[in-house]
């Protein structure tokens with residue numbers, strides 16, 4: 001398996017994108033409309049936020065899941081026992097956001113959501129008829145004005161050498177949502193598991209935007225689109241002492257959206273959050 005880079009502006013980009021999602025659960029786009037300067041600024045400003053102390057004033061609300069999640073409470077991936085080495089902030093437009101960071105992060109949220117709508121439309125257009133007719137509504141409609149779409153600002157701190165044995169930045173997992181949109185992180189480390197069980201490095205130069213399908217798209221498409229396992233490995237060499245930041249946008253449908261005979265978006269999410277141990 002190879003992750004080929006798709007030109008967002010190519011005439012057949014929609015088809016290439018959907019083929020890649022179907023075959024690998026991932027797609028890599030170049031020439032995309034995400035603003036690089038905005039993302040760079042967000043990485044810089046949020047690095048300072050994570051390095052400071054006032055993040056503790058934004059401690060997450062367990063009911064609504066917005067705010068800052070310190071490393072001590074962060075996720076344990078499904079099927080794992082050791083916590084990931086990461087802290088993160090959950091941004092929702094309705095949630096708490098530090099004033100000085102609000103404007104840029106909400107601009108990015110809007111920017112990435114606009115692209116997301118287009119990409120979901122590509123999926124609708126290019127997937128086989130029988131998969132499309134299985135969707136309870138057009139995919140872009142599922143996320144229209146959704147209050148559940150989550151932007152996670154992730155900080156993987158430098159390794160101190162005192163980490164729990166076996167702990168990694170992000171243990172192998174699948175994402176819960178429909179699609180995840182991920183601008184290149186500021187350091188390498190993301191890997192995707194191929195069908196034959198090999199780990200493949202995902203390119204992290206900014207020109208590339210990474211998109212992966214999650215469990216909800218797998219559920220809604222009766223397995224046509226895979227939800228591919230991925231992880232973030234620990235740094236080596238000089239990078240050991242460096243932070244890594246990333247900025248995944250998790251597209252979550254409105255809660256009442258029917259995904260399948262078994263699940264609405266809401267029942268599916270509750271089940272998965274319980275498994276993650278965060279509710």
Ligand SMILES: O=C(O)CCC(=O)C(=O)O
Pocket residue numbers: 152154170175182185190230231232245246247248
């Ligand atoms: O940090 C990354 O590159 C990926 C993060 C991720 O997979 C997640 O938070 O679900």
Ligand SMILES: [Fe+2]
Pocket residue numbers: 173174175230
């Ligand atoms: Fe993920």
